[in-house]
Amino acid sequence: MTSTQKELFDRLERFYDAVPRDVAHTETFGGLVLFVRDGAGWPFYARPRLDATESPSAADVADVRQRQRELGLPEAFEWVHENHPDLLAVARSAGLSVLEAPLMVLDPAALVSADELASLPVRILDPAAPGFAADIAARRAVAAVGFAAPGTAVGGAGPAARDTALIELPLDALDEERTRTIAGHRVSALVETQPEGAVASGMALRVDDVAEIAGIATLPSARRRGLGAAVTAALARQLLDDGTDLVFLSAGSEEIARVYLRVGFRRIGTACIAEPTPVRG
Numbered sequence: 001m002t003s004t005q006k007e008l009f010d011r012l013e014r015f016y017d018a019v020p021r022d023v024a025h026t027e028t029f030g031g032l033v034l035f036v037r038d039g040a041g042w043p044f045y046a047r048p049r050l051d052a053t054e055s056p057s058a059a060d061v062a063d064v065r066q067r068q069r070e071l072g073l074p075e076a077f078e079w080v081h082e083n084h085p086d087l088l089a090v091a092r093s094a095g096l097s098v099l100e101a102p103l104m105v106l107d108p109a110a111l112v113s114a115d116e117l118a119s120l121p122v123r124i125l126d127p128a129a130p131g132f133a134a135d136i137a138a139r140r141a142v143a144a145v146g147f148a149a150p151g152t153a154v155g156g157a158g159p160a161a162r163d164t165a166l167i168e169l170p171l172d173a174l175d176e177e178r179t180r181t182i183a184g185h186r187v188s189a190l191v192e193t194q195p196e197g198a199v200a201s202g203m204a205l206r207v208d209d210v211a212e213i214a215g216i217a218t219l220p221s222a223r224r225r226g227l228g229a230a231v232t233a234a235l236a237r238q239l240l241d242d243g244t245d246l247v248f249l250s251a252g253s254e255e256i257a258r259v260y261l262r263v264g265f266r267r268i269g270t271a272c273i274a275e276p277t278p279v280r281g
Helices: 003-018 058-071 087-093 132-148 159-165 171-183 227-241 254-263
Strands: 024-029 032-037 046-048 077-080 096-106 122-124 186-193 197-207 210-218 246-250 265-276
Touching: 003 077, 003 210, 003 246, 003 265, 024 058, 032 058, 058 087, 087 096, 087 265, 096 254, 122 227, 132 159, 132 171, 132 186, 132 197, 132 210, 159 197, 171 186, 186 227, 197 227, 210 227, 227 246, 227 254, 246 265, 254 265
Parallel strands: 046 077, 210 246
Antiparallel strands: 024 032, 032 046, 077 265, 096 246, 096 265, 122 186, 186 197, 197 210
16 A cells, blocks of 8 residues: 555545544444444444554454344444455454445546536535435435445336325424534435436535535436436535545446446445345345
């Protein structure tokens, strides 16, 4: 690994460690740190400690999983393979299933415009707009339906499924969305059609000059129109315009990674996401 590559991976590691810290406390287990959310919201994960001098051990993984079970949290672990190459074998030996997701960074010079990828405009959500709460609810509902049917194949789930998934956000969750958006720590986007309504969505998390694009989703009925790529491009452009120096994402599969290649991202490594292997009946 060159010094430039090491600096890049170090920046990503610091980003991953920083993201949960304003809404979570930490518990340390050897070479791992578990982020425990304070209050309601999406639960976090365990990651290798930034200051650890040794790779996490099987005992560390077992201790974290025990604590996650005690707290009623998902037994979830995340790490960058290039920073912790030994952890993949450790996690699998512990009975965890590991998704090896292509880790990709944006080449700003290669970023295409959202208009080149889809005929429908992408709307960046405005926290001051009267409809912000409805927009965030739509973003989440599109994501719920889209991620329930992984991949890029066209499917039957569409606006009716999205509307079923719509829920009114609790005030604390809405306040968090609005506060983070105003502060520049979060950017959200939607694509809407007439008469379908919201059909694609996505978001980005930002810490200082580093941002991760995540949650890119399209209703299965609206796939193969370039909408996910357009949302990604629009978010990336907004982040660059806001002064973000490093934009990255993790693709759910090699197939999905090819979509991001079209946008202007290039692969640099592998993001690992581990959870217990499902028990087959």
